[in-house]
Amino acid sequence: MRKEYFSIIKFPVLVSFSLLIITLIFFFIVLGSYHRLGLSVWGNVLYTILFMVIVILIGTWILALVSTHKKIKPLWLRHYLSWMLVNIYYPLARVFGRICFQKMDTIQESFLYFNNEIVVTNYQGMHSSNLLLLLPHCLQSSNCKIRINNNIVECQECGGCDMAKMKALTKDYQIKTAVASGGSLARKLVNDTHPDIIIAVACNRDLTEGVRESWRYPVYAVLNERPKGPCFETTVSPAVIDFAIHKFVQ
Ligand code: SF4
Incomplete structure (x- = not known):
């Protein structure tokens, strides 16, 4: 039962952890650069852009998690979430899953289960x-x-x-x-x-x-x-x- 439950939540867990790790790596790099040299103008621009990308990734992921239980009304937002899910979060879960020695078929099954939850909630x-x-x-x-x-x-x-x-x-x-x-x-x-x-x-x-x-x-x-x-x-x-x-x- 426990194993079954983990195989269902595997995809969201992998995505959440990979986003957490990306965020931590980003802050360690920024703090390291800042303490060593201070930040140049280009460094500031680059880190600001990267920070915004991370904020968008986390914000959209939270919205995707919410959409498994709450209907998203605007069609463009459903399409945006769907695009992000298949083109960003699924590849992210695959890469992180490989690093963590997870079987691909269980990641796929969990991804399909997650997608079904969103489809049922919205349609x-x-x-x-x-x-x-x-x-x-x-x-x-x-x-x-x-x-x-x-x-x-x-x-x-x-x-x-x-x-x-x-x-x-x-x-x-x-x-x-x-x-x-x-x-x-x-x-x-x-x-x-x-x-x-x-x-x-x-x-x-x-x-x-x-x-x-x-x-x-x-x-x-x-x-x-x-x-x-x-x-x-x-x-x-x-x-x-x-x-x-x-x-x-x-
Ligand atoms: S149920 Fe239809 S498809 Fe299946 S064996 Fe019979 S005729 Fe063929």
Whole structure:
């Protein structure tokens, strides 16, 4: 239970510690320079700019933490936070995680969990049917005679894999569903449909890449299960997908 809790909070903890360490290093360098030589005009300018960057980084991070529990209303601010999250804080957590010998997949899972919290807080109950359920191709049974290309409608609902359950959910909620065999196809499907929200199912690596590339869209990530190894006959809990769709559609 404790281990599970730490794996959820790993990403915010890594980002918070890395910001703390950057701030401490900055103050040690400034104080060291000041005591040795005093500060030149250019030194003053440089340290002032660096100080402002650190203040912006810390201020935005506090706002990101707040946004996991409090709705951010201005759309531009949501986009700014999303950009900072995928382009600044995630790389920061990765670097600091490597230094601390943390496993990459656990950092990614924690990052996805953190992003989900923000998406749910900001978009829950939006009553939108313009929702895209993005499924991985490996969800389909390898014995299936049908080749599902993008459209889940092609599934004959024999029950041989989870595609049948996903198709049923699609019909129930009247939402768009797409099956993607890779990142570039997923990108194209998102750009073609312009959804209000994306519920994406994949492994931690693909989901992290997807969330980072589609930072303009709110992406709720659902990890697939891989009982037969990666990229082969994966599964996903229909209850989890139902729960996620319900949050945004109702
Ligand atoms: S449920 Fe659909 S995709 Fe899965 S094996 Fe049956 S027909 Fe094929």
